Amino acid sequence: MPTSNLCGKPGPNNDHIGGVPTIHYLDFMSRGRGQAVRLLFEDAGIAYTDVRYATDEYYTTYKKSKIAEMNPTATIPVVELNGHILTQSYPMLRHFSRVLGGTYDGKTEEELYFTDVVCDIVADWRTLFVAAFFSPNKDTDYPKHCSTARPNFLKAISQHLQGSDLAKRGPFVIGETFTYADIVLYQVLHDEELTREGRKGLKEYPRLVELVEGVEKRPNVSAFLGSERYLG
Ligand SMILES: N[C@@H](CCC(=O)N[C@@H](CS)C(=O)NCC(=O)O)C(=O)O
Incomplete structure (x- = not known):
């Protein structure tokens, strides 16, 4: 049940x-x-x-x-x-x-568009992550994913964030405003186990570390991560 x-x-x-x-x-x-x-x-x-x-x-x-x-x-x-x-x-x-x-979206058309862009990249990334992580050949497919598709997504998203006037202000995708794109991006980084161990898997991507820290500092997210409901 x-x-x-x-x-x-x-x-x-x-x-x-x-x-x-x-x-x-x-x-x-x-x-x-x-x-x-x-x-x-x-x-x-x-x-x-x-x-x-x-x-x-x-x-x-x-x-x-x-x-x-x-x-x-x-x-x-x-x-x-x-x-x-x-x-x-x-x-x-x-x-x-x-x-x-x-509350979880941009306000201007430019912000709404950029939020959707980042979400769409994450959607593509998650599809490949799930295929490799749950593959019957996970032992070979997941390490391959971690050395090919995953760094490509990390680079592409970092490049987007560094190149956007909205994102430059940080810490989130459109600057100071927290959106659903931050949630989906945080969650794929978390599930790829890049948010733990001192963010060591993100050391080449300081802008993504900034975003992860911004998400984890949100008062209710921080309380959730410290609660029994958080299961790793
Ligand atoms: N585009 C769908 C994808 C849904 C999807 O593939 N969900 C997975 C879990 S994350 C699932 O249902 N897996 C089990 C299944 O295929 O029945 C969404 O975003 O909800």
């Missing part, structure tokens, strides 16, 4: 989004696309019900039944809120940002 836990206490942002969302995701530590959605909830002080599926039960039972009934692509995360079902992690983040009054 999946586990189900209420995380946090409902606050004003639960009222803004219309209730307490239920997120369905794998029981995969504090990692993955679902964790990016949880991180937005954590940062925004949104209480959520966290439904976690063990990998075996997910693939043998729930993917084909409950998840497929809620989501035509039978993938997770899936969020239920007030009788509505939300699918696709990146659109979900944009949706919650809009519902919260644009």
Whole structure:
């Protein structure tokens, strides 16, 4: 049976989004696309019900039944809120940002565009990361990914951030304003294990270290990372 836990206490942002969302995701530590959605909830002080599926039960039972009934692509995360079902992690983040009054997005067209650019690069990166990390040939595929695709993404994103007048102000993708692009970028860096061990995997990318530190200093993110809810 999946586990189900209420995380946090409902606050004003639960009222803004219309209730307490239920997120369905794998029981995969504090990692993955679902964790990016949880991180937005954590940062925004949104209480959520966290439904976690063990990998075996997910693939043998729930993917084909409950998840497929809620989501035509039978993938997770899936969020239920007030009788509505939300699918696709990146659109979900944009949706919650809009519902919260644009709190997790840019304001100007230039900022909105640049936020989307960084998110799209991360989406491409995560697809390759997942393919290599969960490959049946992980022993060869993941080290290959770490020496080929991954440095290319790190370089490309660093170059974008260093070359943009918006990003130059730091620490985040569009400067001082924290957006959903920071959440997805932080989460892929975290899942690639580049945020730990003194950020040693990021030493050639100081702008990304600045961003990681900016994210981890957000008061609610910092409290989450120090709590029992953070599973590594
Ligand atoms: N574009 C989708 C991708 C969803 C996706 O591939 N999710 C993975 C987990 S991160 C998944 O469902 N894996 C198990 C499966 O394929 O059933 C999104 O962003 O939500």
